[in-house]
Amino acid sequence: AMTERLDVIIFGASGFTGKHCVLEAVSVLAGLRWGVAGRSREKVQAVLREMGARAGKDLTQVPIFVADTGDEASLQEMTRRCKVLVNAAGPYRFYGEAVVRACLETRTHHVDVSGEPQYMENCQLKYDEMAKQRGVYVVSACGFDSIPADMGVVFVEKNFDGVVNSVETFLESGLKEGTPPGGAGGAGLNFGTWESAVYGLAHADELRGIRQSLFPVRLPKFHPVLKPRPLVFRSTEVDKVCLPFPGSDRSVVMRSQRFLYEQDKKRPVQMQAYVGFSNWLVAGVVIFFASVFGLMAKFNVGRKLLLGYPGFFSGGLVSRNGPSEASMERTYFRLTIKATGWPSGDRLAELTEQYTDPPAKTLMVRVSGTNPGYGATCVAILATALTILRESDKMPGTGGVLTPAAAFSKTTLISELEKHEHGMKFEILANK
Numbered sequence: 001a002m003t004e005r006l007d008v009i010i011f012g013a014s015g016f017t018g019k020h021c022v023l024e025a026v027s028v029l030a031g032l033r034w035g036v037a038g039r040s041r042e043k044v045q046a047v048l049r050e051m052g053a054r055a056g057k058d059l060t061q062v063p064i065f066v067a068d069t070g071d072e073a074s075l076q077e078m079t080r081r082c083k084v085l086v087n088a089a090g091p092y093r094f095y096g097e098a099v100v101r102a103c104l105e106t107r108t109h110h111v112d113v114s115g116e117p118q119y120m121e122n123c124q125l126k127y128d129e130m131a132k133q134r135g136v137y138v139v140s141a142c143g144f145d146s147i148p149a150d151m152g153v154v155f156v157e158k159n160f161d162g163v164v165n166s167v168e169t170f171l172e173s174g175l176k177e178g179t180p181p182g183g184a185g186g187a188g189l190n191f192g193t194w195e196s197a198v199y200g201l202a203h204a205d206e207l208r209g210i211r212q213s214l215f216p217v218r219l220p221k222f223h224p225v226l227k228p229r230p231l232v233f234r235s236t237e238v239d240k241v242c243l244p245f246p247g248s249d250r251s252v253v254m255r256s257q258r259f260l261y262e263q264d265k266k267r268p269v270q271m272q273a274y275v276g277f278s279n280w281l282v283a284g285v286v287i288f289f290a291s292v293f294g295l296m297a298k299f300n301v302g303r304k305l306l307l308g309y310p311g312f313f314s315g316g317l318v319s320r321n322g323p324s325e326a327s328m329e330r331t332y333f334r335l336t337i338k339a340t341g342w343p344s345g346d347r348l349a350e351l352t353e354q355y356t357d358p359p360a361k362t363l364m365v366r367v368s369g370t371n372p373g374y375g376a377t378c379v380a381i382l383a384t385a386l387t388i389l390r391e392s393d394k395m396p397g398t399g400g401v402l403t404p405a406a407a408f409s410k411t412t413l414i415s416e417l418e419k420h421e422h423g424m425k426f427e428i429l430a431n432k
Helices: 016-028 041-055 072-079 092-105 117-134 147-160 191-202 206-214 249-264 280-297 300-308 325-330 372-394 404-408 413-419
Strands: 006-011 034-038 064-066 082-087 109-112 137-139 162-175 233-235 240-244 270-277 331-343 361-370 400-402 425-431
Touching (some): 006 372, 016 372, 082 092, 082 372, 092 117, 117 137, 147 270, 147 361, 147 372, 147 413, 162 240, 280 300, 372 413, 400 404
Parallel strands (some): 006 082, 109 137
Antiparallel strands (some): 162 331, 240 270, 331 361, 361 425
16 A cells, blocks of 8 residues: 555665765655665665765665566566655666656656656657556656756746746856866766767657657747857857757757646747857867767767777766766856746737737846756755655646656745755846
């Protein structure tokens, strides 16, 4: 019965993201009953010892479950024992779908930190109906990809006092005390993140097919259309040299906007995402590495090289051991979001009407935090699990495969994220 279930189990607890989830769970899940799971009991026990020591708390009594993505029965044994599964076992392209299926079988909610659009959209295509029928919420992108952007747009709309036509997001990250990334204790990414990117690019062409099935009807055009900026440009918004941001933010936000349009008859916000660098030279180096990466990921031999020598092909950004604790603690991120639209006095009666005057009202907001990959990410996924437990009455329908904004736009997730040391801050910069 539900009553004997733990509130949360963290699956993939011995992986890099998983073990940091265990660390943050001590504070974020305080007062809840939670457990951990992985392929090897010994490895998971070691993580409980290590993270318990760091948190100054005895975690030796935390329940451990042994489960393997290749063994369906073991997955269901685990998912049957909790109300929400926090799935930290990526790359989700290989290991995600089996876990989602187990959760649907046992009526367990599922959150993960995937930034892989193919996996997320494939899950929505295959399991959304079943999730609704079984009363299960399956929410992906609950980490640094793509909570800041997706909930950032929700925050924009809550504070805009009018109608938003479009947003542009500008991501900056670096190390505090002015130390440039890379120059401060090596790696910034762990190998799993790199691996996901390699396979994501290799199979990028699958997305078109998934999307045609998932969204057979196109959204109506809303004017004025937000055009992408040039490939490289200096942004006055953040005073940085910017490139298009290749992450999952845009695909996640577009799915959220479509959902809110279909469910709540809300005008969908258009969005473009950029990432900023300190100068033209750095941006040039990034373009060089990204081009090499993009080309190599398309070929089998290239993928073998990228996965065999991650440090070399990322200019030292990636290592198999992941970033050092010291450099993670000093890493910060800022996502600046510029929204443009019309003041509430100009609101149209009908969703189908078009505005005649150009959008002249703007709002700038910022989402920020430290240690984006493994601190903010872990607080965020645990906060989404907590929100499902506490506020499912404010979530849409009975369940479904949803984006964060679709699932949580009417909950208090943002204030939960703001409570924690490694959480995220949402603030208004300028309102014109």
